[in-house]
Amino acid sequence: MSKSTAGSASEPGQAAYENIEPWFEQLAALAAEDPERAALRAEIVHRCLPLAANIARRFANRGQELEDLTQIARLGLMNAVDRFDISQGRPFLAFAIPTIMGEVRRHFRDHSWAVRVPRGLKELQQRLGPAIDDLTHRLGRGPTAREIAAELDLELTEVTQALVARNAYAADSLDAQYPSDEQGSSPSIRDTLGGVEPLYGLLEDAMTVRPLIAALPDRERRVLIMRFWENRSQAEIGRLIGCSQMQVSRILTATLDSLRTQAMAEPPPIRRRSVA
Structure with a gap:
């Protein structure tokens, strides 16, 4: 497959990276020492730069310069290009997006601990x-x-x-100033804040307990989902799982107490594997 053949895979109006797999097929066909390999890799990276830029913008306004985030996202893109295995039969985007986002998140974790x-x-x-x-x-x-x-x-x-x-x-500090607007004023972040949105707190709570819910035993997780996601009554849940309404109440109470304890507990010391 020639470079022109690979490039023809993208349709008008379609981002250059949305059908990039033919380029990886051509790359995989080249030997490691082939002088065309580096040029083809560079072309793949170039076509996918808008993807890295889009992901970097998703992390903007979190205390890091967009230019720095873009560079980090591009590093993640290059790692994704080098590690992607076309023989697995999966789309490149399914691998590249979490890889690039992971690189940006690591940058925040390593350099921007706010608490x-x-x-x-x-x-x-x-x-x-x-x-x-x-x-x-x-x-x-x-x-x-x-x-x-x-x-x-x-x-x-x-x-x-x-x-x-x-x-x-x-x-960010609530007293940090935004760039001047057309009227020449420079409002602080505090000045632009609106009322408290209670759903934000619910979303944060859901993100916190999601991995804990996933680790629950099947029965406890099922009862929790039926009660709070499917909005079923305790009596109805009892009929579905074959127990009394009182037993359902006890299951819910114990499960919620356990989730609360785990979410608020101090983490245990990391257990290190011994080296033989």
Whole structure:
């Protein structure tokens, strides 16, 4: 396949990276020492630069310069290009997007901790990112907390705490000034804040407990979903799972107490494997 043949795969109005697989097929056909390989790789990266820019913009306004985020996203793009295996039969975007986003998130984790995070969790972040990228490539989807724990040979609780801690990104001062507007005024972030949106708190709570819910036993997780997602009554849930309304109430109370305790608990020390 020639370069012109690969390039013809994109249709009018379609981003150059949305049908990039033919380029990877051509790249895979070239020997490592082939002088055309470097030029073809550079062309693939060039076509996918808008993807890196789009992902960088998603992380803007979090205390980091967009130009710096774009450079980090481009580094993630190059890693994705070098590690993508066309023989797996998966689209490049399914692998590239989580890989690039993972690179940007690692940048925030390593350089922008806005709140106090235990040293052990910071150290675990160095292993967490690469493991998630590798599992995403192998599984063709984002891995669960249990799969990550198995990959790293860690306790599920350790991984869950580390995933929750990933939200400790940079925080801007409320007194920071925005650039001057057309009227010449420079409002602070505090001046632009509106009323408190209660749904934001619910969203943050949901993101925090999501990996904990995924680790629940099947019955407890099913009861929780039927009660709070399907809005079923306790009596109806009891009929569906074959127990009394009182038993359902006890299951819900115990489950919610357990989730609250795990979410608020201090993480255990990271268990290190001994080297033989």
